[in-house]
Amino acid sequence: MHILIKYIVVLLTLWCATLCAQENTSPLTLEYCLETALKNNLDLKGARLKAGSSGINYRQSRADLLPGLNGSYNLGVTNGRSIDPYTNSYLDQRLTFSNAGLQLNAVVFNGFRLLHTIRRERYSMEASEMEVQEARQTLILEITLAYLQILNSRELLKQAKAREVTTGKQLERLRILYDEGSGNPVDYTDMQGQLALDRTAVVEARNALEVAVLDLRRLMNTDDGVPANFTETGLAEKTAAYPHSAETVYRDALASLPVLKAKELRLDAARNSVKVARAAFIPEVSVFGELNTNYSSAAEFLKESGSSVTETGDFVSVDGQEYPVLREETRFTGESISYNDQFSNNLSSAIGVAVSIPLFNGFRARNNVALEKIKMEESRLDLENTTLELRQAISQAHLDMRSAYDRYHILSEQVAAYEASFRVNEVRFNNGVSNIVEYLTSKNNMDNARIALANARYEYMLRVRVLDYYRGI
Known part of the structure; x- marks a missing residue:
């Protein structure tokens, strides 16, 4: 029985280990990275909280149109000389008193300050919502670029390992010749140096891959281990010529980018802030009503x-x-007289109209208007600067995309040429026709061309996705 239990425990342990291994080796898709980042990213959460605050401010500005209704109640004891609230006569005794009141106040006109405030808060709320969309689109772009960087780093690591394997095989062949006394010792030592160089390239490529994975984990805001077996599922490779001009991308960006819409809404909110400040110069008219009563123990x-x-x-x-x-x-x-009878008998009411006329407040109203005008101009400059920077960024990204596209096709021809040259030199070197210098030169030319081609390929894919981001895709 004891042996059977141990056997079951071992089986369960192996089963759990198998499940964990399968979970850790499952491919990490771009869709999963995007879903995790959109759920966990702190910057996006902050933008959503800010939008929530703007929504509350907008709802409060609308509620400010409603009349204000307040009630009051107090109960106290006095000793010594005091005024009886029931008879308004002086007393010199211990007195228990109580007062209750209900006040209603409603603004009739205040220079449309409340209406302008509502418009300002509505524009601010809509701008915050656009900023949430901007943060979301930016995060999607950053995740996609980080994912592409990982794929590129993984490809470079794969090439570095392949170079190391090729060099290792040549070194083993030269070692056999060297041991047999028929090989050139210089060729053997040179190949050892080349192997050390290739191993260094593997270390650097592996470090670049780990850094790229850390960047992706930071954007995803997850402590879970990110597996290294990424997949290109969800990433359609784009190596065809980009069909849109920089001007077309710019026009699409003006019509779709949330950041520009947010800046425009911030400018609209600033305009209404100026109108709110100007309302301080206009008299305020309000109506009020009161209902009061009191109680005195001396009554x-x-x-x-x-x-x-x-x-x-x-x-x-x-x-x-x-x-x-x-x-x-x-x-x-x-x-x-009982408490209830006094509260019923002492009821009094009042209604009226109140007018508040601003005469002089130390130039506070005038200075507030001037400050709001400055903020409005700052919002206008911010919009213009963002538009200018957007045009420059799109032009630069389009130039980089065209350059990467041209380099990719030129390097494709270069790789094909260097691969053909290396195949010939490898056969010649293996047959002792050429020397190691020619072999290593041909090998390094081919390896460097492959690295440059991989970088150009992924750089072109990056630039295309940046341009698609500007177009709102």
């Missing part, structure tokens, strides 16, 4: 409890006899 009402006859202190004389003057007085006893 009481007098209740009739009977009558009594008392002397007034005056006398009347009748036949020389003085009689005191009497009067009948009604007796009253004080009773406290």
